[in-house]
Amino acid sequence: MNKYLKKPVLQNIFLFLAVSLIFCALLIPNRLSDITADSFLRLPLELLLLGLVLLVPGVIGKLLRWLAASVLAAGVIFKIADMATFNVFARPFNPIFDAYLLGNGIHLLKGALGESAALVVGVVLVALALLIIGLAFLLLNAIRNTQLAYAKPSMLVLVGLLVVWCGLRMTDSRYAIAGFYDLLAMHTSSTIASIRDTREFRKELNQTSAQASAVKNNPQLFAALKGKDVLIIFIESYGRTLLDKPEFSGEFRPFLQQQEQQLRAAGIAMRSAYLTSPTFGGLSWFAHGTAMSGLWINSQTRYDTLVMSDYPSINRLFNSAGWRTVAVMPAISMAWPEGNYFGYDQIYHAYNSGYQGKPFNWITMPDQFSLAAFQRNELDVQNRKPVMAEIALISSHAPWTPVPKLVDWNQIGDGQIFNAQATSGDSPEEVWKDSDRVRLQFRLTTQYSIRAVVDYLTHYANDNTVALVFGDHQPAPLVTGTTDNRDVPVHFFARDPRVIEAIANWNWAEGLTPADAGPVWGMDEIKNKWIETFSH
Numbered sequence: 001m002n003k004y005l006k007k008p009v010l011q012n013i014f015l016f017l018a019v020s021l022i023f024c025a026l027l028i029p030n031r032l033s034d035i036t037a038d039s040f041l042r043l044p045l046e047l048l049l050l051g052l053v054l055l056v057p058g059v060i061g062k063l064l065r066w067l068a069a070s071v072l073a074a075g076v077i078f079k080i081a082d083m084a085t086f087n088v089f090a091r092p093f094n095p096i097f098d099a100y101l102l103g104n105g106i107h108l109l110k111g112a113l114g115e116s117a118a119l120v121v122g123v124v125l126v127a128l129a130l131l132i133i134g135l136a137f138l139l140l141n142a143i144r145n146t147q148l149a150y151a152k153p154s155m156l157v158l159v160g161l162l163v164v165w166c167g168l169r170m171t172d173s174r175y176a177i178a179g180f181y182d183l184l185a186m187h188t189s190s191t192i193a194s195i196r197d198t199r200e201f202r203k204e205l206n207q208t209s210a211q212a213s214a215v216k217n218n219p220q221l222f223a224a225l226k227g228k229d230v231l232i233i234f235i236e237s238y239g240r241t242l243l244d245k246p247e248f249s250g251e252f253r254p255f256l257q258q259q260e261q262q263l264r265a266a267g268i269a270m271r272s273a274y275l276t277s278p279t280f281g282g283l284s285w286f287a288h289g290t291a292m293s294g295l296w297i298n299s300q301t302r303y304d305t306l307v308m309s310d311y312p313s314i315n316r317l318f319n320s321a322g323w324r325t326v327a328v329m330p331a332i333s334m335a336w337p338e339g340n341y342f343g344y345d346q347i348y349h350a351y352n353s354g355y356q357g358k359p360f361n362w363i364t365m366p367d368q369f370s371l372a373a374f375q376r377n378e379l380d381v382q383n384r385k386p387v388m389a390e391i392a393l394i395s396s397h398a399p400w401t402p403v404p405k406l407v408d409w410n411q412i413g414d415g416q417i418f419n420a421q422a423t424s425g426d427s428p429e430e431v432w433k434d435s436d437r438v439r440l441q442f443r444l445t446t447q448y449s450i451r452a453v454v455d456y457l458t459h460y461a462n463d464n465t466v467a468l469v470f471g472d473h474q475p476a477p478l479v480t481g482t483t484d485n486r487d488v489p490v491h492f493f494a495r496d497p498r499v500i501e502a503i504a505n506w507n508w509a510e511g512l513t514p515a516d517a518g519p520v521w522g523m524d525e526i527k528n529k530w531i532e533t534f535s536h
Helices: 008-027 043-053 058-089 099-113 114-150 151-169 181-215 246-265 284-293 300-307 314-320 367-379 417-423 436-458 497-502 523-534
Strands: 229-235 269-276 324-328 344-348 385-392 466-471 486-493 520-522
Touching: 008 043, 008 058, 008 114, 008 181, 043 058, 043 151, 043 181, 043 417, 058 114, 058 181, 058 246, 099 269, 099 300, 114 151, 114 466, 181 314, 229 436, 246 314, 246 436, 269 284, 269 497, 269 523, 284 314, 284 367, 284 385, 314 385, 314 523, 324 436, 344 367, 385 436, 417 520, 486 497, 520 523
Parallel strands: 229 385, 229 466, 269 520, 324 344, 324 385
Antiparallel strands: 269 486, 466 486
């Protein structure tokens, strides 16, 4: 290959490719939506410093080139990882908080392909990282060889461009940047901050344990709810974007008004507001952990630390106050040891709710069946304790096809009535060809989930039913577009006017549509609001 590269034309082509690749690696944004032609109309400081480093001779120069190649490769890997996490979770990659993603991937491969296959994939990933470093070193060497042939002119050009860069920087020009350095600095500082956050969270758990125990032993805990069934219901991906984004709100707000009328006709009062979720686009268990613990769970390390602690969840508090605690988790299809932390008397998962119908693609069962099975298995039982249930509704989870439809509650049975629906509509592959179609399906499935809750309440709720219903997080950026907003709607339902009067100081809007300028709580405030409001 070397004898061909000695030919001037091929040398020039290779040199052009080397410079172009390095230039692109330094300038390409770490978010797909930010990649435009204008992104590359910049003068990166790192390119100029890199050019000077390449002129350093001897062993030190070679070590510097390997170091530069490693840093360049690390930046490229971080950018690729950022592109993936921004596209799903609307945030950059965090090597501490997101390490579990790699672990989950390896676990999945072990299950699907066996232990050896997972090992091979791990080796391939390491080899790929080394290959990127080697390629970066090869490109840097190619540029260096040309620089050495024109050492003095090269030095003058680089120094001249550095002067230009400094001049542009002094005038706050957007064309002089050090974006690659900023990226690595951001990831370095976030990694250090993540390690510190993990330590501080452990301290927080230890420091608040005594206070939490005192709450648990309060004889008036939830006394104002004595004898009532308390339902805390999460709706998958039910985010504020449905009320704020014009392409959704034109249909969604009137839909909420229609559902509100149905509830009013059934004598059910409602109040609504917004909560800020700790997660975006996925990782629903962070939202569950936050709402149930009253602690801000925005990373896997925090979640893992929480579920290994004895810090009491709101489920455990209700249990200690005399309620039977239940989880309805239709998405749980494997062992779930983390569930032990929350303190459920019973967990209904994908296989023990009695569903014999077909799945709706990834969705194991439609939300109406989850609610009907809960009613049948728990609330219709004679001579029972009051029930506190945490219910996860998943019909509005991607891929958002097919869209379920409500059936007569008395005909649900074992769920086979849903079989025709489960095999109807377009496939996910067809739907996901068109981003507009994806957003439409998202709205329709979310409306179905809300409709299922409203119909359930109007059909089954009585004076002893209290329900808090809210989204777990905003949908993925494919649906929301570029936004940092993590708010989700929250609705409170009760027939008993005394319960509604008790939450008057929450200042939530009457009805199903939250006030645009109304209160916005962090999702971690839910637990303490329940304790403060109903423990007297």
